[in-house]
Each structure stands twice: as structure tokens, then as C-alpha cells.
Amino acid sequence: MSLAAAQAQQPRPVLPPPRPSDVAPGAAPADSRPPVPDPAGPPSSCVAALTARHGADLRVTPRPASPDGACLVVDPVEIAALSVGEGPGRRRIELQPPAILSCEMAGVVAQWLETTVQPLAKGHFGRDLVALRVGGGYECRHRNRGAGGPLSEHATGRALDIFGFEIGEAPARLSVSVTPSGDHQAFLAAIRQSACGAFATALGPGSDAAHADHLHVDIKPRGSPAGRFCQ
Secondary structure, three states, X not given: OOHHHHHXXXXXXXXXXXXXXXXXXXXXXXXOOOOOOOOOOOOOHHHHHHHHHHOOOEEEOOOOOOOOOOOOOOOEEEEEEEEEOOHHHOEEEEEEEEEEEEHHHHHHHHHHHHHHHHHHHHHHHOOOEEEEEEEEOOOOXXXXXXXXXXXXXXXXXXXXXXXXXEEOXXXXXXXXXXXXXXXXXXXXXXXXXXXXXXXXXXXXXXXXXXXXXXXXXXOOOOOOOOOOEEO
């Protein structure tokens, strides 16, 4: 038998699959987690649509980081104000102080302000809504600030706490606390009812001790798209 024939009968070694062309030798495997948004890069479609419809008083912010990676915000934006309405009726509504929200949550808040809260302010007081007093959007913490248990929706940027409404311009500006009182009760009752339709969750004074002084709204998915938790 010739040498060439003997070599042909020997088993061929099993080779590993070829290295992907985008991985250099010695490089670590690609991170499977979603990339951190680059504030200097192009905005997502959500952020672009939000900016086009509700103004430029917001900025893309780096994804907030938590020590264990549990708190994750998709398309985070820091919002100083949202513009609502059309033409001469267009109004700029501040968030005091500015809040970080997911873009999806910011869009729901903007639509609620435009279609419900601004018209309610105009109808009840004859003045425009000029600001929301808020206590926080994104915050990496457990529900009701507990030491453990489920994460709050604030940890995803899909929740906002509202403490009051600023209506009208100075010096005749009217401050309406979320805590029901006097002539403002009808306005606040309408606000609560509308929040129950706009958001998946709405919790306010009277629901429990943790929400005695503010209205909590979030878009945590429920059992069905129409599912709501409202107290």
C-alpha cells in the first residue's frame, strides 16, 4: 500500500466550528444584554416620536445602573416639561422637579395630560395646567420602600408619583394638592377617575398609608391589556 493510500484511511480529526468573523481572537463573548443607550447617538423611534409630538424639554439619559442589574429602564428620558395641545392652545407643562421615566411611560403621561388633565383644569378653574409637582419617576427600590419583596415599578421608570397640580400663571397661580380638600374635591375626583383609565395602576390617598399624600400611577402590565388596579 502506498503512503498516500495509508494516510487516506486514517480518521480525520474533528475540528471546532469556524470563529465568527466579528469576534477577534481572545475576545470575550458578546454581551447578550440590551446595549446601554448612547445619549450622543441617534434617538430611538420612541424618543424621536415623543420629542416631535411633545417638545424638546427632555433629554436621553444613560440607562441608570443598579449594583445587581435588577433595576432596568428601557429608553430612559429626563423630562423637564411636556408640551401638549395644538396651535394657539398648545401649552408647556413642567414636571417639578424633572423626572426620569421610560419613554413608554412618558408617552402615556403626555397623552393623559393632553386629553384629560389640561381640559379638566380648564373646565374646573378656567385656567391652564402649568406644572405637575412630582416626587419621583425612576428610583431603584422595592415596593413601598420595603427592605425586600418585589421591585417597585419606579425601578423600571414606568411609574410616577404626583403630589399636586399648578394651575394658572403667577401671581394668580392655584396650587392643588392631591390630598382632597374644599373646593378642589370635584377636580381631584375627576383626576383619580381619569388616571384609572389612562394607567394600569392608580393609587392615591385613601388606598393605603404609603399613598396618603400622593397619586401613584404606573403602566405595569396586568393580566390583560384592559386590566386595571385602581384605588
